[in-house]
Amino acid sequence: MELAFAASVYPTNGKRAIYEIRPHSSKLFTNKKRSFHNKFRCSVAVAPDGNRVSAVELENKKHDLLLAVQDTQRGLAATADQRSIIEEALVTVEGYNMGAPIDMGVLDGTWRLQYTSAPDVLVLFEAAARLPFFQVGQIFQKFECRDQLRGGVIRNVVRWSVPNLLEEQEGATLVVSAKFDVVSVRNIYLQFEEIKIQDIKISEQLQALIAPALLPRSFLSLQILQFLRSFTAQVPVTNPGTGRRSVGGLYYLSYLDRNMLLGRAVGGGGFSFSQFPVFRTQILHSSFWGDLLRPLILSFLSYYLQFPTNQ
Numbered sequence: 001m002e003l004a005f006a007a008s009v010y011p012t013n014g015k016r017a018i019y020e021i022r023p024h025s026s027k028l029f030t031n032k033k034r035s036f037h038n039k040f041r042c043s044v045a046v047a048p049d050g051n052r053v054s055a056v057e058l059e060n061k062k063h064d065l066l067l068a069v070q071d072t073q074r075g076l077a078a079t080a081d082q083r084s085i086i087e088e089a090l091v092t093v094e095g096y097n098m099g100a101p102i103d104m105g106v107l108d109g110t111w112r113l114q115y116t117s118a119p120d121v122l123v124l125f126e127a128a129a130r131l132p133f134f135q136v137g138q139i140f141q142k143f144e145c146r147d148q149l150r151g152g153v154i155r156n157v158v159r160w161s162v163p164n165l166l167e168e169q170e171g172a173t174l175v176v177s178a179k180f181d182v183v184s185v186r187n188i189y190l191q192f193e194e195i196k197i198q199d200i201k202i203s204e205q206l207q208a209l210i211a212p213a214l215l216p217r218s219f220l221s222l223q224i225l226q227f228l229r230s231f232t233a234q235v236p237v238t239n240p241g242t243g244r245r246s247v248g249g250l251y252y253l254s255y256l257d258r259n260m261l262l263g264r265a266v267g268g269g270g271f272s273f274s275q276f277p278v279f280r281t282q283i284l285h286s287s288f289w290g291d292l293l294r295p296l297i298l299s300f301l302s303y304y305l306q307f308p309t310n311q
Contacts, residue, residue, distance in 0.1 A: 058093075059245055061096070063290055064113065064290055065089040065090060065092075066274075068085050068089050069114055074113060074114065075116045075117055075127060076122060076125040078117075086115065087117075087270070089252075090093070091260060093255050094255045097255060097301040100185075102182060102185070103256065104149065105146055106257065107143050107256060108143050109142070109143060109275060111141045111142070111273035111274065111275060112138060112140050112274055112276045113138070113139040113140065113141070113271065113272075114273060114274055115270075115271070116269060117268075117270050118265055118268065118270070121284070124136050128160075133162055134160070134162065135161040135162070135171075137158075137161065138159045138170070138275060139157065139158050140155075141155040141157070141273060142154070142155040142262075148180050150181060151178065151188075153178070153179055153180070154180050154188075154190065155175050156176040156177075157173060158173070160173075160174060162200055164177070164203055165202065165205075167203055170201065171200070171202070172200050173197070173199040174193050174196070174197055174198060176192065176196075176237075177192070177193050177194045177196070178193055178248065186253050186254065188251050189249070189250055190248045190251055192248075193236065194231065195234070197231075197233045198222055199226055200229060200230075200231045201229075202229065207225065210224050210225055211224075249266060250266040251263055251266070254270075259273075259275045260272070260275070261273040
């Protein structure tokens with residue numbers, strides 16, 4: 001995984017210079033020149049022991065964690081020794097912004113699961129490994145809280161499939177939605193609301209069975225295909241005993257920055273997520289293509305038709 005280093009180092013060749021601005025002056029002018037020679041600036045973070053460390057060191061610790069989880073099949077194939085190493089790497093990274101409040105603007109977005117030790121998620125991977133008719137694709141957590149201060153919506157998204165009936169890995173999508181409230185510096189409380197199955201993508205084999213390509217497609221076959229493609233099932237989450245809204249749970253966000261999210265579910269299980277590329281979600285919106293193509297179209301018209309490009 002590509003990590004973005006936060007350190008910014010200036011050249012030390014002595015060729016560039018900065019100028020000191022005289023304070024309390026109505027006009028900006030310089031009166032002293034200082035060389036950059038042997039000077040640099042670097043972003044810092046706070047280590048678990050309270051010392052200030054460089055952002056490069058933090059990124060190295062994050063990279064160590066990603067290397068540790070790389071060949072574990074998101075936790076399914078992790079041995080006892082690997083789990084111990086991963087847990088140590090998790091705790092190390094968690095210590096770097098421990099106690100810092102949750103930044104809703106950074107949390108907002110889609111996060112892809114890299115590793116988990118949570119039993120309720122591992123059981124899905126185990127079922128997919130044992131059952132030939134079940135596949136589990138990518139798993140995401142999507143937070144919708146950009147303009148919120150104390151809460152928002154979280155959606156757990158699981159891509160799954162049934163071989164030969166649905167497309168590989170991503171034939172259908174299971175979405176578990178919940179509202180969440182910030183109850184402490186790092187804890188959020190989840191109130192689960194709905195389970196939904198959507199985005200059914202049938203395989204080419206099933207399409208050929210329902211509506212063979214060599215035969216004229218009947219109205220009935222087309223209706224069946226349309227029904228399967230647009231099928232959606234929604235089930236509200238309620239408490240079986242009372243029939244009321246289900247009891248929620250605490251979720252501890254132990255580390256957060258712009259490319260990594262670590263969390264721990266109360267009751268057992270840790271999670272490691274990486275930020276899912278924004279570009280893949282932007283291309284789903286027509287406004288993105290409009291903003292991208294508009295300058296190109298106007299430039300084309302201006303060149304060939306002498307059309308002024310007033311934007």
